[in-house]
Amino acid sequence: GAGVSQSPSNKVTEKGKDVELRCDPISGHTALYWYRQSLGQGLEFLIYFQGNSAPDKSGLPSDRFSAERTGGSVSTLTIQRTQQEDSAVYLCASSLVPGQGDTQYFGPGTRLTVL
Amino acid sequence: GNSVTQMEGPVTLSEEAFLTINCTYTATGYPSLFWYVQYPGEGLQLLLKATKADDKGSNKGFEATYRKETTSFHLEKGSVQVSDSAVYFCALSRGSGNQFYFGTGTSLTVIP
Numbered sequence: 001g002a003g004v005s006q007s008p009s010n011k012v013t014e015k016g017k018d019v020e021l022r023c024d025p026i027s028g029h030t031a032l033y034w035y036r037q038s039l040g041q042g043l044e045f046l047i048y049f050q051g052n053s054a055p056d057k058s059g060l061p062s063d064r065f066s067a068e069r070t071g072g073s074v075s076t077l078t079i080q081r082t083q084q085e086d087s088a089v090y091l092c093a094s095s096l097v098p099g100q101g102d103t104q105y106f107g108p109g110t111r112l113t114v115l
Numbered sequence: 116g117n118s119v120t121q122m123e124g125p126v127t128l129s130e131e132a133f134l135t136i137n138c139t140y141t142a143t144g145y146p147s148l149f150w151y152v153q154y155p156g157e158g159l160q161l162l163l164k165a166t167k168a169d170d171k172g173s174n175k176g177f178e179a180t181y182r183k184e185t186t187s188f189h190l191e192k193g194s195v196q197v198s199d200s201a202v203y204f205c206a207l208s209r210g211s212g213n214q215f216y217f218g219t220g221t222s223l224t225v226i227p
Contacts (some may be wrong), residue, residue: 033214043204043217056212091159098213101147101166106159 002026004107006092012113013082021077021110025094032075033095033104034067038088046090049075050098082114117142121205121218128195128225136190136221138179138205146207148172148181148188149215153202162190162203195225 005024013019025032034046045059049069060066064082069075079086089111093104122137140146150162150172163172168183177192188205205218 031212033212035215035217042219043206043215045214045216048212048214050212056210056214059214093159093215095213098211100208100213101164102208102213103149103161103164104208104213104215105161106151108158 004092004094004105006090006107006110008110009108010111010113012115014115015084016081018078018080019082019112021079021090021112023075023077023092023094023107025073025075025092026105027073029094029096029105030072031095031098031102031104032069033093034075034077035091035093036088037091037109041088043091046077048098079112082112084114087112087114117146117207117209117216119205119207119216119218122221123219124202125222125224128223130197130225130227131194132225134190134192134195134199134223136203136205136223138188138190138218140186140188140205140207142186142207142209142216144209145183146209147213148179149206149208150177150179150188150190151204151206151217153204153220155201159204195223197225197227199223200225 032049067077089109092107095102147166149164163174165172165181206215
C-alpha cells in the first residue's frame with residue numbers, strides 16, 4: 001500500500017509570499033501530524049489532527065501558520081508572508097489512531113527555502 | 116515538560132564495531148519510546164519502540180530497553196555494518212494526541 005506522500009518535494013519562494021504544503025496520509029489513518037525539521041531546532045511538533053479537527057495547535061510558531069484537513073484525509077499546511085526563518089523541511093506523519101505507542105509513519109518531507 | 120536528550124554526534128565506527136547511542140528523556144507520566152532512522156536521501160522510518168517500562172524493542176540487530184529508573188532508552192547494536200550509516204532519532208510520545216518529542220539526532224557513519 002501507499003505510504004504518506006507530500007507535495008511539493010521542494011519549494012523555493014520569496015520572502016513575503018504565501019505557500020501551501022500538502023500531505024496525503026495513509027488510507028484509513030485517522031491521526032495526522034505536521035513537524036518541522038530545521039538546523040539548530042531539530043524536529044519540532046507543529047500540529048495534529050484527529051479526523052478533521054485539530055485538538056492541539058500548540059506547536060505552530062506564529063499566526064502566519066495554519067493547517068486544515070478535509071474529508072479525514074488530505075491536509076494542507078499554509079504559511080503566510082513567509083520569512084527566512086521558515087526555511088526548513090516540513091514533515092507529515094500519520095497513524096491509525098492518536099494512541100500512545102502507535103507508530104507514526106512519515107512522509108518524505110517538503111523542503112522549503114525562503115529567499 | 117516533555118523532552119529527549121540524545122548523544123551528540125557525529126559518530127564514526129569501523130564495520131563490526133559495537134554501537135551505543137545514548138538517549139534519556141523527561142516526561143510527565145509514562146511515555147512510549149521510539150527510535151527512528153533516516154537513511155541518506157530517505158524519510159524517517161521506525162526502527163523500534165517500547166511502550167512500557169522494562170520492554171525491549173528490537174529490529175535489524177538493534178535493541179533498546181525502556182528503563183524507567185534511569186529514564187533512558189539507549190540504542191545498541193553488537194556489530195554495525197556500512198549499511199547502518201544514517202541519522203538516528205530518539206523520540207517519546209506523550210500528550211493528548213500522541214505527538215512526538217524528538218532528540219536532535221545522531222549521525223552514524225560506518226567505515227569498511
